Every structure is written in structure tokens, then in C-alpha cells.
Amino acid sequence: PRPASLLALCCRNSLLEAELVQKGQRLPAPRKTGTTIAGVVYKDGVVLGADTRATEGMIVADKNCSKIHFISPNIYCCGAGTAADTEMTTQMISSNLELHSLSTGRLPRVVTANRMLKQMLFRYQGYIGASLVLGGVDVTGPHLYSIYPHGSTDKLPYVTMGSGSLAAMAVFEDKYKQDMEEEEAKQLVRDAIAAGIYNDLGSGSNIDICVISKNKLDFLRPYDVANRKGERYGRYKCEKGTTAVLTENVALLEIEVVDETVQTMDTS
Amino acid sequence: NSRGASALLKDSIPIAEFSASGLFEGHDLLRRGFTSVKNELLPSHPLELSEKNFQLNQDKTNFDTLRNIQGLHAPLKLQMEFRAVKQVQRLPFLHSSNIALDTLRGNDECISFEDILNDPSQSEVMGEPHMMMEYKLGLL
Secondary structure, three states: OHHHHHHHHHHHHHHHHHHHHHHOOOOOOOOEEOOOEEEEEOOOEEEEEEEOOEEEOOEEEEOOOOOEEEEEOOEEEEEEEEHHHHHHHHHHHHHHHHHHHHHHOOOOOHHHHHHHHHHHHHHOOOOOOEEEEEEEEEOOEEEEEEEOOOOOEEEOOEEEEOOOHHHHHHHHHHHOOOOOOHHHHHHHHHHHHHHHHHHOOOOOOEEEEEEEEOOOEEEEEEEEEOOOOOOOOOOOOOOOOOOOOOOOOOOOOOOOOOOOOOOOOOOO | OHHHHHHHOOOOOOOOOOOOOOOOOOOOHHHHOOOOHHHHHOOOOOOHHHHHOHHHHHHHHHHHHHHHHHOOHHHHHHHHHHHHHHOOOOOOOOOOOOHHHHHHHOHHHOOOHHHHOOOHHHOOOOOOHHHHHHHHHOOO
16 A cells, blocks of 8 residues: 555656646756766775755755765665665665664675565666665675666775766776775775866865775774865954944834733643 | 557556545645646655555565575575564554564664665554444444
């Protein structure tokens, strides 16, 4: 019974849209994360990176949103696409993975999270607009997956998603090496996200980085502030006395008590 | 293409809610818009039919797999348990937790959209208890 009543709202939505189109207006645009997200596998683990701009059509809705979502202590997921979809999807998979790991008694594996995500996204046939970069370290080693809205997944050593993915992938293709050190990997991801920020309108603001390895987890937010807001050089306020005062007239406001009621609280 | 069109039709047409009274009050104008044949027959969203039958299809697939692996007795026994467990329900106007059914299906360890969105225990409307009991007992 549940989905039927939810989809009844679709009738209303289509009626509303038809009416608005008649008047020449549009339905409000959902908030998207036109984004650059990227991940890379290095010697001891994975490094995930993301920018921090969320757009609503042509407006920047959030200058510092967090796109790297928690799935489990050893698995994190970056999300591109419709912001609500990525948030809710990752939260649900995080809950399901927690229940699953309590049931098995083991640390969750990245491949489990991947399988759960792809089954859910395929069930909704691409209507959930969430493109994800899933990375983590488990007993079998470091793993990195990219997951598309229709439910297909790729397992690769370096992945990028979002509107700035081409710019970031260009940097990866140029500089990626196998078995990098941690600092090298962090610098590479930083450069890739910066390429997305500078060359894509949908990405901007800061760069967040998440380093996951077997014995530690670093969530660096922000790792680098690529776009700084301009600083004001002077004071633009006028001092008191800039404008000459010619006359001054002070009038007191008369307030009289018209009605007073006391209502006792019902403490019975 | 009549074959394609019939695959798109809804498989059941909803009847007006029970506690309706008055000329148009069986139909929720605010939520469903004006009555039209198109709204009754065609689904309002491409995923409506697949989502409505999702649990049924999942059960069917699981039973088929179980039959192929373990033989006919396995799904038969499980279906018997399902049927027994579905009979344990609360009174008609209260929703039941279906905890045994969820455990049998394996849904007790899963959270999906049915648990978060549109939870029936948080619904704003409720059927009239007396009328529903009378209907169930056949006194109406």
C-alpha cells in the first residue's frame, strides 16, 4: 500500500506542471551537486576527494557542503547528482551495512556496500539520481568503485564522477602511478579536484580529502581552500557626524496598559 | 500496439475509501486532482507497477531459486509458514508489525524506503474503528 499513496502525489505534480507550463513558468529545480569527485588507490589504502559546491539551477545553493559521506568506519562514499538522493541513499546503505555487520559479526566489506547500492539503484531504474565513488579498506585490501545512477559499477584504481569528471580524469591520466605514497596520492587528488574546480562551473569552493588506510582514517575538511572570497580593503561605513545635524526633535511614545489577563497553568 | 498498452495498464483499480460520505468526498481532490479515466487506468509513474509488485516478485524469485536448489518441498514448507504467520493480525483499524513475516523474509535486518517514508503508524488519517469492526464481523 505504501508506494501507491506516494505515487498519487505524482498525479498532482504532473497536473501542477501542466498548469505552470501554460502560464510560462517552471517547477522549482532540485538542488544538484554539479560536482567533481575523485578517488585513487595508493600503496596502503584509498584517497577520496571532492569539491564543496552545491548548485540549484544557476545559483550556488551551498558554498561549503560536504560530499564525502560516511558509510562505515572503514568505508566512505562521495556523491554527485541530486543532493537529496545521494544523502538519503548513502544513509540508508550505511544503516543496512551496520545491521549486516552486526549480524555477521565482521567488519563490513566494500564489495557489500557496492552490491547493496547497485541493487537499490537498479530497482529504481535511474530515477534516483546518485552517482557515487565508493572507497574503503577491508580485510581483503583497499577497494575503489564507481557507481552510476542506473546501477552499473566499475572497479578501478582511479575514478572520477560528476560534471567536472573530465577535467579531473585528465589530471589522473597524466600523473597516476601504481603504488604511490600517501603524500603523493593526496597531492594528485588535490590537483584533480582543483582542475575540476577551475574548469567546471558546477564545481567550486574548497577541496575535501578523505584518506582511508588499514590503521587510520583522515577526514580533512577543508584540505585546501582553492577559491578565496575577496577581502575588503577599506571601511565603507560612514562615521557619526559625516552628515551635519540641523535640528533634533525627541518624542516619547505613550504606551498605556489596555488589558491584562493572567492564565494559570493547568497542573492537575 | 495493444500488447504493449495492456502491459502498461494498472492491474487493479482502487475503490473509494471506506469512511466516505457526501457526493464527492470519497475522492481526495487535493491529493489526486479531478477524476479522469486516464488517471484510473494508466499508472502515474513508470515505476508504479514495478514498485507495487516488488515484494511479490522478490518472493517469487526466491522461491524459484530455492526450488531449483533444494527441491519442491523447501518452498512449499516456507509458503506454509508464510501463510500461517500472515493470519496473525491486529484488529482491522490498527496496523500490525508483521514481525514474524519480516523475520521469515529476512527483512528484519534491512531498512528501505517503506520503513522511512509514509510509515503507516504515523499516518494522519485513520479508519473509523466501529465501522471497520462491524464490517469485519459482517454486521454492517
